[in-house]
């Protein structure tokens with residue numbers, strides 16, 4: 640036990656819920672948005688990349704009958720190298736366990752970054768079912784396969800690293816490009832474009848994502864299900880592919896590092912990808928409008 644990082648000790652302590660109070664108090668005012676199902680993945684607890692602020696806000700403003708944690712919830716690889724475990728990361732685990740206690744069915748499908756949880760697949764801990772993959776039946780009778788998505792890394796190996804070259808990096812490159820061009824000109828060096836090199840990389844990244852979506856949807860089609868829900872590539876998306884003349888839905892629930900997305904199913908079976916940064920902005924505008932024009936009190 641002694642060689643375990645203290646993050647795991649903290650994790651264990653949180654399991655002694657509800658004796659511990661969260662560092663960020665739970666929002667209890669207002670009604671939560673209720674969904675039939677919520678899917679989130681790629682939270683990467685244990686890293687600085689995790690946007691715990693928005694995720695805590697999401698968890699405090701929503702509820703569902705079922706919640707799927709679609710992998711890479713805890714970043715075990717990085718935890719082993721260097722410990723980063725702020726109180727807010729405990730708070731997220733606390734909130735998830737509290738949901739389970741309130742009656743939400745929680746299914747945790749470990750990904751490649753939390754593969755240390757995979758040996759526990761098939762077991763239940765603190766009301767959380769740990770599974771290697773799952774099948775979800777929507778309210779309108781569609782059957783969806785739910786998995787993290789790293790299962791396809793072997794197929795995608797050639798382009799794997801390119802998935803993480805994003806748009807933001809490209810825009811930084813575009814800015815740097817002009818600056819470098821000036822410096823090189825002053826030094827009498829020939830013109831060389833960073834942005835051109837970057838564009839090539841981004842184009843490859845776009846191709847990678849498209850190919851990944853196709854590979855995952857094909858696997859679902861071969862399984863004979865109506866669709867698939869996955870995470871892993873940090874790119875929220877909904878697409879429909881054709882397989883043997885039948886439509887196959889591809890849903891990616893995104894991540895909580897850049898995108899801050901969740902996938903939800905309403906009680907009629909309709910599904911939607913939420914962008915939580917946008918939802919918070921919308922809520923702030925509505926609240927400010929309500930303050931400026933308060934509703935007249937009933938006589």
Ligand SMILES: [Mn+2]
Nearest residue numbers: 711750751871
């Ligand atoms: Mn992953």
